[in-house]
Amino acid sequence: xxxxxxxxxxxxxxxxxxxxxxxxxxxxxxxxxxxxxxxxxxxxxxxxxxxxxxxxxxxxxxxxxxxxxxxxxxxxxxxxxxxxxxxxxxxxxxxxxxxxxxxxxxxxxxxxxxxxxxxxxxxxxxxxxxxxxxxxxxxxxxxxxxxxxxxxxxxxxxxxxxxxxxxxxxxxxxxxxxxxxxxxxxxxxxxxxxxx
Amino acid sequence: xxxxxxxxxxxxxxxxxxxxxxxxxxxxxxxxxxxxxxxxxxxxxxxxxxxxxxxxxxxxxxxxxxxxxxxxxxxxxxxxxxxxxxxxxxxxxxxxxxxxxxxxxxxxxxxxxxxxxxxxxxxxxxxxxxxxxxxxxxxxxxxxxxxxxxxxxxxxxxxxxxxxxxxxxxxxxxxxxxxxxxxxxxxxxxxxxxxxxxxxxxxxxxxxxxxxxxxxxxxxxxxxxxxxxxxxxxxxxxxxxxxxxxxxxxxxxxxxxxxxxxxxxxxxxxxxxxxxxxxxxxxxxxxxxxxxxxxxxxxxxxxxxxxxxxxxxxx
Numbered sequence: 001x002x003x004x005x006x007x008x009x010x011x012x013x014x015x016x017x018x019x020x021x022x023x024x025x026x027x028x029x030x031x032x033x034x035x036x037x038x039x040x041x042x043x044x045x046x047x048x049x050x051x052x053x054x055x056x057x058x059x060x061x062x063x064x065x066x067x068x069x070x071x072x073x074x075x076x077x078x079x080x081x082x083x084x085x086x087x088x089x090x091x092x093x094x095x096x097x098x099x100x101x102x103x104x105x106x107x108x109x110x111x112x113x114x115x116x117x118x119x120x121x122x123x124x125x126x127x128x129x130x131x132x133x134x135x136x137x138x139x140x141x142x143x144x145x146x147x148x149x150x151x152x153x154x155x156x157x158x159x160x161x162x163x164x165x166x167x168x169x170x171x172x173x174x175x176x177x178x179x180x181x182x183x184x185x186x187x188x189x190x191x192x193x194x195x196x
Numbered sequence: 197x198x199x200x201x202x203x204x205x206x207x208x209x210x211x212x213x214x215x216x217x218x219x220x221x222x223x224x225x226x227x228x229x230x231x232x233x234x235x236x237x238x239x240x241x242x243x244x245x246x247x248x249x250x251x252x253x254x255x256x257x258x259x260x261x262x263x264x265x266x267x268x269x270x271x272x273x274x275x276x277x278x279x280x281x282x283x284x285x286x287x288x289x290x291x292x293x294x295x296x297x298x299x300x301x302x303x304x305x306x307x308x309x310x311x312x313x314x315x316x317x318x319x320x321x322x323x324x325x326x327x328x329x330x331x332x333x334x335x336x337x338x339x340x341x342x343x344x345x346x347x348x349x350x351x352x353x354x355x356x357x358x359x360x361x362x363x364x365x366x367x368x369x370x371x372x373x374x375x376x377x378x379x380x381x382x383x384x385x386x387x388x389x390x391x392x393x394x395x396x397x398x399x400x401x402x403x404x405x406x407x408x409x410x411x412x413x414x415x416x417x418x419x420x421x422x423x424x425x426x427x428x429x430x431x432x433x434x435x436x437x438x439x440x441x442x443x444x445x446x447x448x449x450x451x452x453x454x455x456x457x458x459x460x461x462x463x464x465x466x467x468x469x470x471x472x473x474x475x476x477x478x479x480x481x482x483x484x485x486x487x488x489x490x491x492x493x494x495x496x497x498x499x500x501x502x503x504x505x506x507x508x509x510x511x
Contacts, residue, residue, distance in 0.1 A: 051234065052230060052233060053230040053231075053232030053233040053234065054230055054232075056232045057230060057231075057232065075386075076386020076387055076406065076436040076437055077386065078386050078406060078436035078437065079406075080408075080426055080435070080436065081436065082434075082435050082436065082456070087236075087239060087428040088427075088428050088429070100234070102232070113380055114375065114380065114384060114406065114407075126232075128232035128234075129232070129234070130232060130234040133234040133236060134234065134236075136456075137236045137239075137435075137456055137457055138236075138428070138434050138435030138436065138456045138457065139435050139436040139437075139456060140386065140387050140436060140437075141483075
């Protein structure tokens with residue numbers, strides 16, 4: 001019953017297994033820790049946001065991690081959408097000259113007369129908040145800005161929060177990372193559970 | 197060695213200056229112009245020549261998220277919280293009585309009051325005695341306006357997008373509404389604002405907010421008159437769904453109230469803008485449309501955000 005002797009190959013294999021287990025365990029612990037109340041992430045409170053446009057220009061990322069999110073249950077599915085059209089447009093169609101969004105990140109889909117659905121393409125959205133301002137000023141306020149945590153690098157000090165004129169960006173628990181108006185949100189790629 | 201020391205001190209001072217300058221310049225008030233800012237203030241400007249009324253009084257009230265006003269015999273009837281209060285236009289309380297919590301709208305005639313709640317309505321005498329109450333109309337009912345129409349009671353249901361006509365507590369007709377040039381079936385109600393009113397000629401008018409229209413219907417639900425004007429300019433109705441609220445002046449002119457960019461205006465019976473009662477600047481920061489009623493040429497507005505009744509008199 002002597003102590004088991006490992007040859008070099010077995011020793012390396014066992015070492016790699018232990019290392020992998022420690023790494024996986026560490027990541028799991030990190031994820032659990034982050035999801036507990038102690039872990040926080042940055043988020044915009046849509047009820048405090050004044051749509052100043054600085055989310056588009058002050059994020060450290062080349063394209064801002066702030067994106068427009070659509071709270072569909074608040075949307076009126078209107079033909080004349082204040083978040084989609086520039087004010088005073090002649091025709092309510094998808095002509096580029098009629099669109100408020102500088103990157104054409106909102107897709108307008110016909111549902112049935114006279115209802116239209118507005119879908120945010122997050123790859124094109126730069127978080128400029130023009131549509132949010134239009135929707136809030138002329139519509140139901142169903143378009144809001146949120147920091148997307150699949151893009152945000154969670155800086156120690158958020159550069160957008162630093163310049164936000166209404167102090168609308170706060171740290172929130174990582175297990176409740178979104179502050180959404182209405183009961184649910186959806187975009188073309190995903191549907192999140194109600195985080196509020 | 198001494199030169200190096202001075203150089204390091206200079207470098208440290210330079211770093212401090214750069215950090216302080218960066219910190220100060222990044223403050224919101226010092227921030228540079230943002231090319232993405234969308235300024236809608238342009239659309240809030242109103243030509244002073246168009247303003248016909250001035251605000252003469254503000255009456256502070258207790259009101260939560262919901263409530264309604266109506267006028268009759270030069271008195272203001274306020275249904276809010278869990279009571280009906282009857283006030284003079286000077287703000288003096290004449291009488292009050294308790295009702296259920298969270299009333300949403302009120303209609304008045306010489307003999308009775310109707311109070312609309314979320315999914316039912318109740319009729320009272322002027323002294324507060326309950327005459328009858330309906331049960332829940334439907335599961336998705338959201339009553340936003342009630343009025344007397346001759347011997348009938350008319351009810352706007354924003355949840356079902358219908359107007360109901362009741363005799364006592366029995367529904368006798370239902371108006372589905374007509375929308376647009378293609379005569380589409382149904383009212384378009386994108387948000388919980390759906391108003392109706394009866395003028396001195398006993399004509400029933402309803403908003404069709406998604407079509408930016410005001411429409412007259414008969415008892416059978418036939419569309420008799422329609423006028424609409426969707427525009428961000430002062431002569432039209434802005435946004436997704438307006439007018440949110442309206443009332444009549446004694447001669448049949450419309451007093452309209454809008455949400456989003458709140459403003460109160462007067463239109464001729466044919467739908468031509470006549471004047472502006474209250475510009476958007478009067479409702480700075482407001483989210484909700486004011487409910488409007490009239491006493492002669494005086495406009496009474498229920499301002500939910502500032503929790504007050506605001507009185508506008510002709511200048």
